[in-house]
Amino acid sequence: MADVLLGIVVENLGSFLREELATILGVNELTEKLSRNLTAIRAVLQDAEEKQITSHAVKVWLQNLADAAHVLDDILDECSITSKAHGGNKWINRFHPKKILASRGIGKRMKAVAEKIDVIAAEGQKYELRVGVSEEHQRGDDEWRQTISVITEPKVYGRDTDEEQIVEFLLRHAVDSEELSVYSIVGVGGLGKTTLAQVVFNDERSIIESTIGKNSDLSSLESMQRAVGEILQNKRYLLVLDDVWSEDPEKWDKFKYLLQRRNGKKGASVLVTTRLDIVASIMGTYPAHHLGGLS
Known part of the structure; x- marks a missing residue:
């Protein structure tokens, strides 16, 4: 997860500045620039x-x-x-011959990384990436979009193979698992992910006991706990979480723990x-099912 990684690095850059290590090593301005970028x-x-x-270009850019x-x-x-190995004595460290050589080496390495990040930042502008687009999209979706179990399309075309693969997973793999099985359908908007999930949900072969709920929002975990516990306790169920955007693994871990704790x-x-x-x-316990376009 690039966001988590960059968050850690930015935080470490801040510590690097606060502890005056950047100043001692002569890379204070470079560190500040890296943090901003x-x-x-x-x-x-x-x-x-x-x-x-x-x-694919954006995928390579992220890598x-x-x-x-x-x-x-x-x-x-x-x-x-x-620094810790030398007792944190800033002035001894700064003027020690070995520290002078080390600072030069670190300065060169940080400068090389900074130049790479400058190139990456400039390249990212070509893709017209927008700030906070996912949160805006999610808020808009939550205001109007709720998912129900009823199939809303009069006829579903071209997804028979996808349906069979997912139902087969539920019948042959998940059905005998002692652990909670999580299977993901991944695809861009408009490919029919929700409709496919509805079709699977309504396939009489795959449903033992089921529960129906509103559009899932893991950020509202606290409000969901009681209802989820009452509905799912001691049942074999298929729970559909439609149109999930949250990239916070901690939220999912808490929700997954809740499901597993309900036995x-x-x-x-x-x-x-x-x-x-x-x-x-983050969520899946099995490889995701990637939904392609219809020919």
């Missing part, structure tokens, strides 16, 4: 995560960003470890629909 890039990451589904962030974080860790019977399953691969990787 990464903070600006982080603001558009949600849009990039969505666009990478259909754009290059993650690689550079990892290198920078390794440098910051090295600086912190070295659902063997075969309890969750079917997730989302536009984001990162959401599927």
Whole structure:
């Protein structure tokens, strides 16, 4: 998750400045510039995560960003470890011959990473990434969109194979699992993820006991706990979480813990629909089912 990684790196850059390590090593201005650039890039990451589904170029851009962030974080860790190993005496460290050589090496490495991040930031402008687009989209969806179990399309075309693959997963893999099984349907908007989930939900082969709810919003976990507990306790169920956008693994871990704590019977399953691969990787216990376009 690029957003989590960049958040950690920006926080470490802040500590690097506060502890005066950047000043001692002569990279204070460079560190401040890195922090500004990464903070600006982080603001558009949600849009990039969505666009990478259909754009290989954006996917490569995100990978290059993650690689550079990892290198920078390794440098910051090295600086912190070295400082602690010498007792944190700033003035001895600063003028010690070995420290002078080390500062030059670290300065060169940080400058090289900063140049890479400058290139990445400039390249990102080509993709017209917008700030906070996912939150805006999610708020808009929550205001008007609620998902029901009834199939709203008069006829569903071209998804028979997808339906069979998902139902087969529920019948042959999930049904015998002692652990909660989570299967994700991933695809861009308009491909029919929700309709496919409705079709699977209404397939009489796959449903043992089921529950119906509003559009899932993991941020409202507290308000969901009591209802979820009452409905799902001691049942084999298929719970559909439609149009999930939250990339916060902590929220999902809490919700998953709640489901597991309610002692659902063997075969309890969750079917997730989302536009984001990162959401599927956080939530899924099996490889995601990627929905392609209809020919």
